[in-house]
Amino acid sequence: MSRWNDNEEIQILRKYLRISSVHPNINYEPCVQFLKEQAANLNLPVSVCYPVNDKNPVVIISWIGSDSDLPSIMLNSHMDVVPVFEEFWSHPPFSANIDESGRIFARGAQDMKSIGTQYLAAIRALRRDGIEQLKRTVHMIFVPDEEINGTYGMEGFVATKEFTDLNVGFALDEGEPSPTEDLILYYGERSSCEIEFVCYGKSGHGSLFLKNTPGKKVQFLINKFMELRDAEEVKLEKNANLGIGDVTTVNLTMMSGGVQNNVIPGELTIVFDIRLAVDVDHDEFYHMIERWCEEAGGNIKIIYQSKDPKSPVTATDDTNPFWIAFKNATDELNLKIVKQICSGGTDSRFLRPKNIPALGFSPIWNTPVRFHDHDEFVYADIYLEGIEIYKKIISKLASV
Incomplete structure (x- = not known):
């Protein structure tokens, strides 16, 4: 030592x-x-x-x-x-x-x-x-x-x-560190999106079949997001060439609301942590969410706790002289580089939209x-x- x-x-x-x-x-x-x-x-x-x-x-x-x-x-x-x-x-x-x-x-x-x-x-x-x-x-x-x-x-x-x-x-x-001799290189990353849905609706006695309750709206939204989650998980499982950073992940992270066990509340809240894959059209995705809220019955407040803009990926080919320099260096050292999309988030997401190529290493x-x-x-x-x-x-x- x-x-x-x-x-x-x-x-x-x-x-x-x-x-x-x-x-x-x-x-x-x-x-x-x-x-x-x-x-x-x-x-x-x-x-x-x-x-x-x-x-x-x-x-x-x-x-x-x-x-x-x-x-x-x-x-x-x-x-x-x-x-x-x-x-x-x-x-x-x-x-x-x-x-x-x-x-x-x-x-x-x-x-x-x-x-x-x-x-x-x-x-x-x-x-x-x-x-x-x-x-x-x-x-x-x-x-x-x-x-x-x-x-x-x-x-x-x-x-x-x-x-x-x-x-x-x-x-x-x-x-990201590597447990093997392969060194991981990030050339892009998914966009973080954390969304809070406040679902308003009919409240009343817990023994009734009331229409348009917050619980039904929450159920509708959870079903929609979990269907999307399942589809992306299947996509990952069926394609060995994909990593977690190549698909959109969806997770229900918070639920809150209610005042008493025999009272249908007038408001329930759910929160999803979503990481959008680099090929997702952001406008189309957010319009889809708005449509789901209307289909659920409306009167749902959407609060974006975070909403990263779409971040471009950094070129890893001959068009990028900095990539060529990086690759030459690692080749001379006989290092094996595995390129990936970052599954989480780094500061590079603030650099790439400013046309600054960035590599995570x-x-x-x-x-x-x-x-x-x-x-x-x-x-x-x-x-x-x-x-x-x-x-x-x-x-x-x-x-x-």
Whole structure:
């Protein structure tokens, strides 16, 4: 274990992981101070902006390129992590303890503080190799709020002058670890849609057959959405070439209402979490939902708790020079890349609609996926290998 304790990059990672930037009520100031220290270590300029409010900073560390007029490369990561249930962890979740096999246990070890420090480490390695500048400017961006929809983070940031001034031409963002030797690459993602239906109707005594009750409307909508869910699940099961990101998922997540067990209520509420596949026509989908509400009997309030716009996919062919550079780098390293549509959501969904090609990538391989799970960890040796992978990828991308 001493060889890991003596490794500078492992100690930098552990220091970052020990910062408890966990939802809710995060204080990001320790992360900001840590990142300022890293910028000073690299002798690179750092700036901090607050796109939405003074509690959610965006940290920008920049390595200016020799041709700074060219669109820049963005290396994006988020500082926030999801809550923990400490009683289910074998090590304290913000201790960054290393066991005998080199597993570093901490919330954020996979999602995604490790990626942020690998960016820093890769640039440190390039500069130690004597490279003073790459062709394009590289901006390392550390954002807040990604784990709770990015409203105060990337979504707000892309609307600012500070973002525009970065002149971003391509972005690397969050990927997914792989339990095998295949590395996963996200080139697009589904659109998140969380819909609340408030169904109003006739109320009265629970012993009667009343017409147009909220319960019947809820039943109608649930049946319609579950039919859609079943059809998409069958589509996935019957086509081995499809992944979960290639279909639309539908799940009933909340139900509420009622005042007493013998009273038909005048109002019932249901909520669905829907992730629209990239080939879905959004206008057609939302018109279908409105039609279902009318067919159910009307007088149903539709509340969109989230409603992502349709996000384009990033080209992974010869039309995209950044893809070619990425592919050349991974080919030279003999890495096998598996392209997927992201089944969840990342900050790239705010970049692609602005015509910024973005790829989601994580060099964590041969590791059980522990996103949002207990005992999240990264192997120290795998982490160090990932630095070498990013070193090659970043130099190729910035040389386009």
